[in-house]
Every structure is written in C-alpha cells, then in structure tokens.
Amino acid sequence: MQTGTITSAWEENQFVLAAAGRWDIASAERLGPQLQNRNPGRKGAPVCLDLSGLTALDTAGALLLDRLIRRLRGQGHVVAVVGARPDLCTLLKDVQRAAAGVAVHAPAPSEPRPAFPLADRIGRATVGIWHDILSMLAFLGLVTVTALRLLRTPSRIRLKPLFFHLEQVGLNSLPIVGLLSFLIGIVLAYQGADQLRRFGAEIYVVNLLGIGVLREIGILMTSIIVAGRSGSAFTAQIGTMKVNQEVDAMRTLGLDPVEMLVLPRLFALVIALPLVGFFANVMALVGGAIMAYAYLDINFGQFARQLQIAVSTTTLFVGLSKAPVFAAVIALVGCFEGLRVSGSAESVGLLTTRSVVISIFLVILLDAGFSILFSYIGI
Known part of the structure; x- marks a missing residue:
C-alpha cells in the first residue's frame, strides 16, 4: 500500500507540486509538516498542483490539499490543479466548499440509463467478482x-x-x-x-x-x-x-x-x-x-x-x-x-x-x- 507523498520541482518557469499515493487520515500527520516547507520562493510565481499520482483521497487528505491551495493563493501565487480523477476532484471541491461555509449538495446522478439493464447488471457483477478474486488472491x-x-x-x-x-x-x-x-x-x-x-x-x-x-x-x-x-x-x-x-x-x-x-x-x-x-x-x-x-x-x-x-x-x-x-x-x-x-x-x-x-x-x-x-x- 503506497503512502502519500509530495514532491516539488521547477519546470518551465512554474513551480510543480506532485501529490502521489494515498492521501488519507493515516498519512495526514506525516504530510502536514512537509506541506509547510513547500514554497516556490519567488513572489507571484505560478504553481501547478499535479494530482495525477493520487491513488486514494479521503476528507483528511482533501483538507490538507485545500489548506495548501489557500496558503499559496494567500501568498499571491496562481495555483492550477491538474490531473485529478473525477471522483477525487469532486471530493476536493466538496471539502473546499464546506471549508468556505458553503452548503454542499450531492449532485443528481447523471449516468445514462443502460439500453440492456440485464446485460448491464451481469457485466457489473462479473467485474465485481473478478475484483473480489484478485483481492482474495492478494490476501x-x-x-x-x-x-x-x-x-x-x-x-x-x-x-x-x-x-x-x-x-x-x-x-x-x-x-x-x-x-x-x-x-x-x-x-x-x-x-x-x-x-x-x-x-x-x-x-x-x-x-x-x-x-x-x-x-x-x-x-x-x-x-x-x-x-x-x-x-x-x-x-x-x-x-x-x-x-x-x-x-x-x-x-x-x-x-x-x-x-x-x-x-x-x-x-x-x-x-x-x-x-x-x-x-x-x-x-x-x-x-x-x-x-x-x-x-x-x-x-x-x-x-x-x-x-x-x-x-x-x-x-x-x-x-x-x-x-x-x-x-x-x-x-x-x-x-x-x-x-x-x-x-x-x-x-x-x-x-x-x-x-x-x-x-x-x-x-x-x-x-x-x-x-x-x-x-x-x-x-
């Protein structure tokens, strides 16, 4: 199980912060002090927060990311968040709205209705069984x-x-x-x-x-x-x-x-x-x-x-x-x-x-x- 990490580097005149692994409550205590030291050092430098390496994110990890983004923007940096999976991006936005005091409403489901519901259920069940088999073999x-x-x-x-x-x-x-x-x-x-x-x-x-x-x-x-x-x-x-x-x-x-x-x-x-x-x-x-x-x-x-x-x-x-x-x-x-x-x-x-x-x-x-x-x- 890969624990959460944060790395930083300058790439093409922008400061890139790359988050990877599992950003969850188990990693929060260790990641908190590391984020305090991640500063571009140049006033007003653009910052790119790359979340493509994240494998898991919970509310504790999303709160750490929100605090990092707020701190960098408060220092005058333009922060762009890229690479996040849709589900992780949704969680991060919900945490940001909740931290700002805005009520969070769950969006209505937008998945299209399958043309063949029986085939859809069989397919989902088959994929679920396959994942269960792989998990059991790993165990x-x-x-x-x-x-x-x-x-x-x-x-x-x-x-x-x-x-x-x-x-x-x-x-x-x-x-x-x-x-x-x-x-x-x-x-x-x-x-x-x-x-x-x-x-x-x-x-x-x-x-x-x-x-x-x-x-x-x-x-x-x-x-x-x-x-x-x-x-x-x-x-x-x-x-x-x-x-x-x-x-x-x-x-x-x-x-x-x-x-x-x-x-x-x-x-x-x-x-x-x-x-x-x-x-x-x-x-x-x-x-x-x-x-x-x-x-x-x-x-x-x-x-x-x-x-x-x-x-x-x-x-x-x-x-x-x-x-x-x-x-x-x-x-x-x-x-x-x-x-x-x-x-x-x-x-x-x-x-x-x-x-x-x-x-x-x-x-x-x-x-x-x-x-x-x-x-x-x-x-």
Missing part, C-alpha cells in the same frame, strides 16, 4: 508471506490465542458435528438399504456407507458445518473489531493484524478440522451401524467385518487429506471478509452472510476438484 499472498516469516521465528507464534481458537473451532463444535453426522449415517444406511434390498444385497450397505462417508460425505459435511459455525464467527469477530477501530489501533501500535488476528485462526482451524472430520466419520458409521442392526438385522460384528473388507486406511486418508485445504479456505475467507467490514453493523451482517456462502461454495468446488484428481491418478 492469500499476504497471509502466506506473513506465515512463512512467522514460522522462521516460532517464538513469535501466539500460543494462547491458538489454543483458544482450537477450543472454539474444535472441541466446542464436536456436539453439533457429531449429532448431524450420526443422523446422516442413519439416513444413508436407510436409503441404501431400501434400494439394495431389491437385489438381496443388503450387506453391501456397509460398503456404501463406509466408502461414501470416509471418502466424501464425512469431511464435506464437517467442512460445511464448520464454515457456517466458525467461518461466520471469524468474520463477525474481526468485523466488529473493525467497526470499533480496534484493527486501526493495532496498526497504530505497530502490530500486524494478519499476524495477530488471521494466523491464530488459520492455524487452529487447519489443526482442528482433520480431527473433527475423523470424529464425524466415526459418528456417521455408528449411526449407520445402528440403522443396519435395526432395519437389516446386521449385527455390529458383521458390520465391522464387512467394513474392514470394504475400506482400507487409504480410503480414510483420502478423505482426511482434504481437510487442511478446506480449513485454510474457510479461515482465509472468514478473515478476509472480516477485514473488509467498513464502519457499520449492517456491513458486519452482510459480509458474515457473504463469508458463509463463499466458503461453502469453494469447499464444494474444491471437493469436486479433488474427486476428479483422485479418480485421474487412480486413488
């Missing part, structure tokens, strides 16, 4: 670099938050994950038995249940539950900190929000999800075994022997190998959306919902990709 790169830097000095890893989040996303999620997995095992066994009974192959319900749960259903359902439970919590927690300006306070104190807030949650979920997924697999098989005993008269000994024939340790590890990837996606999306919250409780709610939807979509998409990959390499 992934930032987290990766920070994690590698942290792993080089393990003493910097904050163990207390790590164990706290391990308890929250792991231990505290076992009741709901176990109950839902148990019920899913019952449903799969019942539906499989209803079909296989027509062919006198009820015993193969165990094969269906074992392979389906251990390879796909167990870890997929666990990830979806964790995305709805823990991913949303990550967004809400960090988003509330953004609203309360706690994240800005961290940066003011020289602390890295990614290191303090994102990495403990990421590491905790990557560690916890495979363990919770294994627990979900066990509960689903228990539910299926009880259903097979009650509906098909397959006792627990027969169920265990057939399960040993049907599945191997490879089947279990194929399913659990996806868990760290799903965990990383859920944690990254939850923290990314939390850090995008901007100043209102409504924003927290909207981005929390968005976090859950995107996490579940990406988990299912990655699961489909893993299925194709494992089938291609013959696992």
Whole structure:
C-alpha cells in the first residue's frame, strides 16, 4: 500500500507540486509538516498542483490539499490543479466548499440509463467478482508471506490465542458435528438399504456407507458445518473489531493484524478440522451401524467385518487429506471478509452472510476438484 507523498520541482518557469499515493487520515500527520516547507520562493510565481499520482483521497487528505491551495493563493501565487480523477476532484471541491461555509449538495446522478439493464447488471457483477478474486488472491499472498516469516521465528507464534481458537473451532463444535453426522449415517444406511434390498444385497450397505462417508460425505459435511459455525464467527469477530477501530489501533501500535488476528485462526482451524472430520466419520458409521442392526438385522460384528473388507486406511486418508485445504479456505475467507467490514453493523451482517456462502461454495468446488484428481491418478 503506497503512502502519500509530495514532491516539488521547477519546470518551465512554474513551480510543480506532485501529490502521489494515498492521501488519507493515516498519512495526514506525516504530510502536514512537509506541506509547510513547500514554497516556490519567488513572489507571484505560478504553481501547478499535479494530482495525477493520487491513488486514494479521503476528507483528511482533501483538507490538507485545500489548506495548501489557500496558503499559496494567500501568498499571491496562481495555483492550477491538474490531473485529478473525477471522483477525487469532486471530493476536493466538496471539502473546499464546506471549508468556505458553503452548503454542499450531492449532485443528481447523471449516468445514462443502460439500453440492456440485464446485460448491464451481469457485466457489473462479473467485474465485481473478478475484483473480489484478485483481492482474495492478494490476501492469500499476504497471509502466506506473513506465515512463512512467522514460522522462521516460532517464538513469535501466539500460543494462547491458538489454543483458544482450537477450543472454539474444535472441541466446542464436536456436539453439533457429531449429532448431524450420526443422523446422516442413519439416513444413508436407510436409503441404501431400501434400494439394495431389491437385489438381496443388503450387506453391501456397509460398503456404501463406509466408502461414501470416509471418502466424501464425512469431511464435506464437517467442512460445511464448520464454515457456517466458525467461518461466520471469524468474520463477525474481526468485523466488529473493525467497526470499533480496534484493527486501526493495532496498526497504530505497530502490530500486524494478519499476524495477530488471521494466523491464530488459520492455524487452529487447519489443526482442528482433520480431527473433527475423523470424529464425524466415526459418528456417521455408528449411526449407520445402528440403522443396519435395526432395519437389516446386521449385527455390529458383521458390520465391522464387512467394513474392514470394504475400506482400507487409504480410503480414510483420502478423505482426511482434504481437510487442511478446506480449513485454510474457510479461515482465509472468514478473515478476509472480516477485514473488509467498513464502519457499520449492517456491513458486519452482510459480509458474515457473504463469508458463509463463499466458503461453502469453494469447499464444494474444491471437493469436486479433488474427486476428479483422485479418480485421474487412480486413488
């Protein structure tokens, strides 16, 4: 992120001041003293204020520019402002009018009505999705670099938050994950038995249940539950900190929000999800075994022997190998959306919902990709 800068030079008998970077409240304290020293030195010399290098401008930055322009004009210089983007120019004019005591009225929207509204909405949505993808990839790169830097000095890893989040996303999620997995095992066994009974192959319900749960259903359902439970919590927690300006306070104190807030949650979920997924697999098989005993008269000994024939340790590890990837996606999306919250409780709610939807979509998409990959390499 480029901070705000101001440079000066003489060009063709005019004094050129070039503003660049982000002129916002974070740069205002540093830029204020620099602007006091920017004087042409020649009485009445023309001044050109070049704003083409500005990447961002808020009211604090616009107020600094307004004060600079007023000071130079008060000294008898003719100041020309050039190169500003239309949106930044509008903000600067609004601040100038407000500083002069003139009421500022928002101009009426002047965008032409699109000829094809549906195509316009689809196009805007596509561009928005593309920008979101680029922002998420940039966030992934930032987290990766920070994690590698942290792993080089393990003493910097904050163990207390790590164990706290391990308890929250792991231990505290076992009741709901176990109950839902148990019920899913019952449903799969019942539906499989209803079909296989027509062919006198009820015993193969165990094969269906074992392979389906251990390879796909167990870890997929666990990830979806964790995305709805823990991913949303990550967004809400960090988003509330953004609203309360706690994240800005961290940066003011020289602390890295990614290191303090994102990495403990990421590491905790990557560690916890495979363990919770294994627990979900066990509960689903228990539910299926009880259903097979009650509906098909397959006792627990027969169920265990057939399960040993049907599945191997490879089947279990194929399913659990996806868990760290799903965990990383859920944690990254939850923290990314939390850090995008901007100043209102409504924003927290909207981005929390968005976090859950995107996490579940990406988990299912990655699961489909893993299925194709494992089938291609013959696992």
